[in-house]
Amino acid sequence: MRRKPDSGAERTPERGPVGGSSRGRGAGRWAAGLTAAAAVAFALVGPGVTPASAASGCPGHQVRSVGFATGQLRVYRSGQYVCAVTLAKAPGARRQMSVVLQARGARPVSDSGRFTRLAGPVKVRAANRCVQAVGAISGRKGVSGWFLC
CATH class of the missing domain: 2.60.40 (Immunoglobulin-like)
Incomplete structure (x- = not known):
């Protein structure tokens, strides 16, 4: 049985940012803040500063x-x-x-x-x-x- 192409009229609501669960408005901000914190930490430490064992x-x-x-x-x-x-x-x-x-x-x-x-x-x-x-x-x-x- 063939499905009709999606007309867009009956779309399902978009899912939340993490694994399809909708955790409210704060989850998206938290993830963005975590990403920003990781970027700042990377900038402070530098790209070549990793433990030798991690690189090898x-x-x-x-x-x-x-x-x-x-x-x-x-x-x-x-x-x-x-x-x-x-x-x-x-x-x-x-x-x-x-x-x-x-x-x-x-x-x-x-x-x-x-x-x-x-x-x-x-x-x-x-x-x-x-x-x-x-x-x-x-x-x-x-x-x-x-x-x-």
């Missing part, structure tokens, strides 16, 4: 950073785990990127492919073990060497 996707604190011609390898530690990412110096076009992380005596864990900004994160359990990380972008690479021994 790795939890914990940064323990090693290796810069190379096309990017940077960053290694983070959180408890018994170590995490690594490779970040491009100039994000943009897709290019071959990879990150490899290995705990001594264990198999390496890697992520590689054609990415625009970062490869990884990769994570290994490294309780009382040395780790080594390698990051590469477009044929250039950075190697951390064995550390956390």
Whole structure:
């Protein structure tokens, strides 16, 4: 059975601002105020000021950073785990990127492919073990060497 096109005469009333519930007049003002507050907070803090782990996707604190011609390898530690990412110096076009992380005596864990900004994160359990990380972008690479021994 086909429906008639809507003539506009019998339209349903518009729903409120949040999930279809009508919460009254104050809800719209509250949401607008919250958006304005977020914009002010962003302006005060600045676009590049975020925790390092938020930018990389790795939890914990940064323990090693290796810069190379096309990017940077960053290694983070959180408890018994170590995490690594490779970040491009100039994000943009897709290019071959990879990150490899290995705990001594264990198999390496890697992520590689054609990415625009970062490869990884990769994570290994490294309780009382040395780790080594390698990051590469477009044929250039950075190697951390064995550390956390």
